[in-house]
Amino acid sequence: MVAKTAAVDTRSGDPLAPTGADEALAEAAPAEFDGDRRSPGLVLLSKAASTLRGKGTVITILRRTLAVALGIVLWHFAVANDFNFIVSFEHVSSPAEVYESLRTQLAGSKFFEHIAVSIQRIAIAYSIAAVLGIIIGLAMGRSRVAYDFILPYVEILRPIPAVAWIPLAILMWPTEESSIIYITFLGALFPVILNTIAGVQQTPEVLVRAAQSLGARRMQIFRHVVLPAALPSIATGLSVSMGVAWFSLLAGEIISGQYGIGYFTWTAYHLIKYADIIVGMLTIGLLGSVSTLAVQWATAPFLKWQSKSR
Amino acid sequence: MLKVVNMHGKSAQPQPAMRQRFNADRGAIRIDRVEVAFGNGKERIMAVSETNLEIKPGEFVCILGPSGCGKSTLLNCIAGYVTPSRGRVLLDGEPVSGPGPDRGMVFQQYSLFPWKTVRENVAFGPRILGRGDPTPEAIADTFIEMVGLSRFAKRYPAELSGGMQQRVGIARALANYPRVLLMDEPFGALDSQTRHVMQESLLKIWSEFGITVVFVTHDIDEAIFLGDRVLVMSASPGQVIADIKVDLPRPRHADIAVDDSFIRLKRLCHEKIRDESTRAFEQQNK
Numbered sequence: 001m002v003a004k005t006a007a008v009d010t011r012s013g014d015p016l017a018p019t020g021a022d023e024a025l026a027e028a029a030p031a032e033f034d035g036d037r038r039s040p041g042l043v044l045l046s047k048a049a050s051t052l053r054g055k056g057t058v059i060t061i062l063r064r065t066l067a068v069a070l071g072i073v074l075w076h077f078a079v080a081n082d083f084n085f086i087v088s089f090e091h092v093s094s095p096a097e098v099y100e101s102l103r104t105q106l107a108g109s110k111f112f113e114h115i116a117v118s119i120q121r122i123a124i125a126y127s128i129a130a131v132l133g134i135i136i137g138l139a140m141g142r143s144r145v146a147y148d149f150i151l152p153y154v155e156i157l158r159p160i161p162a163v164a165w166i167p168l169a170i171l172m173w174p175t176e177e178s179s180i181i182y183i184t185f186l187g188a189l190f191p192v193i194l195n196t197i198a199g200v201q202q203t204p205e206v207l208v209r210a211a212q213s214l215g216a217r218r219m220q221i222f223r224h225v226v227l228p229a230a231l232p233s234i235a236t237g238l239s240v241s242m243g244v245a246w247f248s249l250l251a252g253e254i255i256s257g258q259y260g261i262g263y264f265t266w267t268a269y270h271l272i273k274y275a276d277i278i279v280g281m282l283t284i285g286l287l288g289s290v291s292t293l294a295v296q297w298a299t300a301p302f303l304k305w306q307s308k309s310r
Numbered sequence: 311m312l313k314v315v316n317m318h319g320k321s322a323q324p325q326p327a328m329r330q331r332f333n334a335d336r337g338a339i340r341i342d343r344v345e346v347a348f349g350n351g352k353e354r355i356m357a358v359s360e361t362n363l364e365i366k367p368g369e370f371v372c373i374l375g376p377s378g379c380g381k382s383t384l385l386n387c388i389a390g391y392v393t394p395s396r397g398r399v400l401l402d403g404e405p406v407s408g409p410g411p412d413r414g415m416v417f418q419q420y421s422l423f424p425w426k427t428v429r430e431n432v433a434f435g436p437r438i439l440g441r442g443d444p445t446p447e448a449i450a451d452t453f454i455e456m457v458g459l460s461r462f463a464k465r466y467p468a469e470l471s472g473g474m475q476q477r478v479g480i481a482r483a484l485a486n487y488p489r490v491l492l493m494d495e496p497f498g499a500l501d502s503q504t505r506h507v508m509q510e511s512l513l514k515i516w517s518e519f520g521i522t523v524v525f526v527t528h529d530i531d532e533a534i535f536l537g538d539r540v541l542v543m544s545a546s547p548g549q550v551i552a553d554i555k556v557d558l559p560r561p562r563h564a565d566i567a568v569d570d571s572f573i574r575l576k577r578l579c580h581e582k583i584r585d586e587s588t589r590a591f592e593q594q595n596k
Contacts, residue, residue, distance in 0.1 A: 207421060209415070212413055213409045213411065214434055214483075215410065
């Protein structure tokens with residue numbers, strides 16, 4: 001019974017197995033949603049973290065460390081030998097150069113400023129998207145009228161990539177800062193809405209009936225049955241949305257603005273500081289993963305009951 | 311003085327407050343020319359054709375029939391989940407107009423709230439109804455003890471076996487002190503040993519509280535073992551084709567199943583069902 005809800009699958013079992021979130025999303029939005037927007041790597045990483053508990057921990061850590069080390073070694077040799085077959089490593093910095101650049105950046109304060117600006121943008125845009133997304137999703141899941149009124153907008157706006165919003169966002173919003181936040185917000189909004197709708201709609205009918213027979217009224221059923229039943233799916237939406245938020249933010253930062261880790265990465269290209277490109281990219285990856293994990297830690301207390309059903 | 315026997319067979323003194331709330335004079339059900347049809351026009355399917363029934367307070371009535379015969383639909387009319395297309399259901403003379411706490415429900419599928427502990431599940435009804443004295447938790451603990459699960463009060467449903475979950479389901483339904491207990495194949499998903507234990511336990515609880523029970527099942531042995539009456543239903547259209555009085559002595563134990571009188575009743579039920587199945591089968595193949 002519990003296994004039907006989306007996030008159960010996301011948080012347990014084989015990390016390579018298709019996640020329940022995929023199914024839930026596919027149901028809510030059969031179109032291109034999970035293909036181009038979600039960030040499977042982040043989901044994988046968080047699952048990786050959750051499988052670290054329990055037996056075989058040391059072996060698991062060793063294996064994964066080895067995998068990363070192997071990647072770095074391959075990277076090193078590809079650069080050292082000017083590997084050039086279809087893709088060229090000629091202008092790619094070596095791991096050692098990237099490490100040096102990173103040390104230089106960490107020594108100064110500018111790099112941290114870029115990171116702080118990006119984090120602030122994410123914090124603002126993501127918070128608004130999370131709150132609004134849950135409210136809209138709950139309304140759409142519960143009310144047929146709300147669903148019919150809002151669905152056309154969701155369906156039309158959702159497939160528009162963040163990059164395509166940039167010109168209009170700059171024209172519409174008073175400052176560059178607000179237009180970047182707007183783009184980030186928009187990207188983060190839809191996964192929350194869709195997962196919330198899916199969560200509400202998959203509330204088992206038998207639980208609603210049980211509550212009715214115990215004397216619960218409409219609002220009490222919403223509070224005690226529909227909402228908790230939707231929580232796993234909402235939590236999935238929130239963590240997927242964090243990945244998409246970074247994705248959208250970077251698009252905005254690369255094309256406009258004077259700060260942010262996306263701006264840093266793109267500027268490094270123009271300034272021919274190639275090692276900094278990779279420093280920027282790795283930083284984005286790290287920030288994205290850590291913030292997604294943070295979302296999952298924050299939602300975990302609400303899903304305590306689920307861990308019992310593994 | 312009556313004794314509460316909990317599901318481990320242990321005897322415990324009933325708490326007076328717990329018993330008092332079950333009123334032996336209440337819980338009369340009247341099904342008055344009830345008809346249920348789903349769909350419209352050519353798609354219209356008669357789930358239950360005109361049915362009249364009287365169930366006395368404190369009676370244990372089993373509705374027996376094959377799957378799809380409308381027995382659950384009939385039960386859902388009493389529960390208030392299904393509104394009859396015609397006729398009405400009366401509980402102690404008042405028409406049923408929707409689900410409510412005066413009719414406790416136990417489902418076949420596990421229907422405990424997975425995000426609530428055993429205690430929170432059982433306390434849910436009293437809490438919703440705003441009971442203050444005794445507190446919802448105190449009521450819950452009493453009923454959890456009755457079904458022998460005190461040690462599991464703080465566990466989540468997923469940590470319990472199927473049989474334990476159904477015991478919690480029964481405790482949760484009773485915690486509201488309903489007038490009738492409606493059970494929709496509650497033991498259908500359990501293995502046969504667990505099912506027998508649950509049946510005996512249910513009879514103990516029922517004899518203790520004297521609550522009206524309507525129990526839906528497709529298992530002939532179960533229907534005869536539990537019921538004062540067995541209503542045999544047939545499919546297409548769903549209707550009660552026999553009302554069999556079960557005059558076996560109580561308290562009943564599992565070994566009653568080899569008694570001649572039990573076997574006679576079983577044969578009677580079989581005949582009724584077979585005749586009907588044959589007729590339905592022939593009708594379908596016309």
